[in-house]
Amino acid sequence: MREQIEAAAARYPDQRSAIMPALLIAQKEHGYLPAPVLEEVADILGVERIWVYELATFYTLFHTTPVGRFHLQLCDNVSCMLRGSEDLLRHLEAVLGIEKGGTTPDGLFTLSTVECLGACEMAPVMQVGDDYHGDLDIARLGALLDRLCKAAGQVTSAERVVVGAPGG
Numbered sequence: 214m215r216e217q218i219e220a221a222a223a224r225y226p227d228q229r230s231a232i233m234p235a236l237l238i239a240q241k242e243h244g245y246l247p248a249p250v251l252e253e254v255a256d257i258l259g260v261e262r263i264w265v266y267e268l269a270t271f272y273t274l275f276h277t278t279p280v281g282r283f284h285l286q287l288c289d290n291v292s293c294m295l296r297g298s299e300d301l302l303r304h305l306e307a308v309l310g311i312e313k314g315g316t317t318p319d320g321l322f323t324l325s326t327v328e329c330l331g332a333c334e335m336a337p338v339m340q341v342g343d344d345y346h347g348d349l350d351i352a353r354l355g356a357l358l359d360r361l362c363k364a365a366g367q368v369t370s371a372e373r374v375v376v377g378a379p380g381g
């Protein structure tokens with residue numbers, strides 16, 4: 214991680230400008246950004262630790278707590294809200310058995326809402342990892358969850374509802 218951050222930082226005249234790429238490298242390495250990692254990033258760059266904390270806690274693409282294997286980031290800004298993101302959120306909470314901000318007990322899914330993803334033309338939009346999924350409705354969302362479950366070798370989303378249902 215240190216070598217990658219130093220190589221990235223060499224492209225910037227001001228080390229403070231290298232914090233964002235350094236955090237991306239660190240998060241890819243560790244999965245999330247706990248305090249010791251943030252401090253290490255600051256030390257590698259030779260910048261104030263508070264500058265690193267500020268960026269890591271401001272942007273939703275950085276995670277200071279562990280997230281599931283699939284981080285579902287549903288946009289809830291105006292365009293997506295007008296096109297049904299609230300219904301999608303309720304559906305996701307029901308299927309996954311968690312509330313917004315939560316992670317499924319098996320560590321497979323974390324569910325978050327985020328500000329505009331800059332893809333309003335295909336609202337409602339959800340980001341999963343580096344991929345955007347747009348024009349979502351309940352059926353497309355279900356198909357997407359099924360693909361993710363299968364990719365992880367887990368039960369499908371429909372089966373998760375049955376398994377997670379009271380008495381199921």
Ligand code: FES
Pocket residue numbers: 288289290291292293294328329330331332333334336337338
């Ligand atoms: S409002 Fe959802 S992508 Fe812009």
